[in-house]
Amino acid sequence: MSTQDPAIVSLRGVGKTFENGTVAVNELNLDVRAGEFISLLGPSGCGKSTALRIIAGLNGASAGTVEWPNGTADTGFVFQEPTLMPWANVAANVRLPFTLSREDSAKSNAAVARALERVGLAEFADNYPRELSGGMKMRASIARALVTEPQLLLMDEPFAALDEITRFKLNNDLLTVWQELRRTVIFVTHSVFESVFLSQRIVVMTPRPGRVFREIVVDAPYPRDERFRTSAEYAGFCRQAADALGKAMAGGA
């Protein structure tokens, strides 16, 4: 991945002011390149989720523009909560994007099976969400976002509510899937360690109103595994990111 790769989406001076007057993001500039794994790192309430929702088109920007050089990319979204339909089993939940686009079942059956296989839920296709653990629900939610193999995958603190063991496991599995599919991922998190482990580039944001404070390139090679997680190189990047985050918060406060 180099800086010469074309941008899939660019934010130019994006701002968002909510009806109650809160300025969530202000003057946000960001280029996301195709195939990149990028993290938005910042404290809770710094507007990083808002930025993600603006990219997804779920919120409109009050200022600035969102540019798609090659046309709007099809997008998958993973929320902080699993956001599954409790009345539908796992397979039906994962199939949702196809149900809504009225895709024929032969094609979607194969895609659903493949997505469930990827996240390790193949045996749980007929289970209902409430029968799954928190980590498995999140896997189902990721499978739903992946089922159409979208060009752009937006993830809004998807593992924040999980225990550390489960989160590490899901981090590993997410990287495996990303390396297989080579799609663009924008990952929102408030965890320094998670952002360093996962991404090629970390965008550190200031507290409200959210702006880009600094970009950190994590040029450690993939695949990254448990060895990377305990390496001095990883610790160095973490220190660098934590340092930037600390300064961003001090400057914004």
Added chain:
Amino acid sequence: MTDRIQRIGLPVFVLLAGILVWELIVRIFAIPPFVLPAPGLVLATLLKDGGLLWNSLLVTLLTTFEGFLLAMVGGIGLAVLFNQSRLVEYAFYPYAVVLQVTPVVAVAPLLLIYLPQPLAVLVCAWIVAFFPVLANTTLGLNSTDHNLIALFELYKATRWQLLWNLKLPSALPQILAGLRIAGGLSLIGAVVAEIAAGSAGAGSGLAYRIAESGYRLNIPRMFAALLLLSLAGVAIFFALSAISHLALRRWHESALKRER
């Protein structure tokens, strides 16, 4: 297991004890049947007048069932309409409330002036039963998970898909709760209207039989008819509870047994 025995056994025990005490009191104090008939006499009357009361029960139940169906269609339909259009909701919701808070006993005589009797009775059953369906369905439709709505928008769902694939299924527990209330209320509405109507004939419902027996001081028959009405109400409640349980048992907390 012991819990199950207690849950069924205790109410049955209370029932039998109550009947026994009732029977004893009537015998010991030699109370005449036109003041308080003994349970045995009520049962005998139920068997003796069985044909008459059964036909009346069917009339009342048919009205109840029709009123319930109309309440279901009207309540859910109106709630969906309100959910689709704020303006329609603003325009009509207050009148739905007015319809609800006006006592049906007071409306029934008026309706009887304008409508043929069977229709007036049906309208009464509908008026009382439809509001809980409307209110509960509205609550359910408005409680849809916002993130799921966002997800549907992301995948460019149509209005119809949003309603049919998301809002209605997510409102199902509330809709079923509304229907359970409406079942009992439509029976009450039918009975109230029949009593207000008070006309005789072959097509008279059970409530009319109660009023008529009262005028004739046929107290045992009053009790027998009342017993039938209660049983009908209980049966309606259990039938709707069973339907609700079957529909929700795989996914909704209310229908799941808590593990300990």
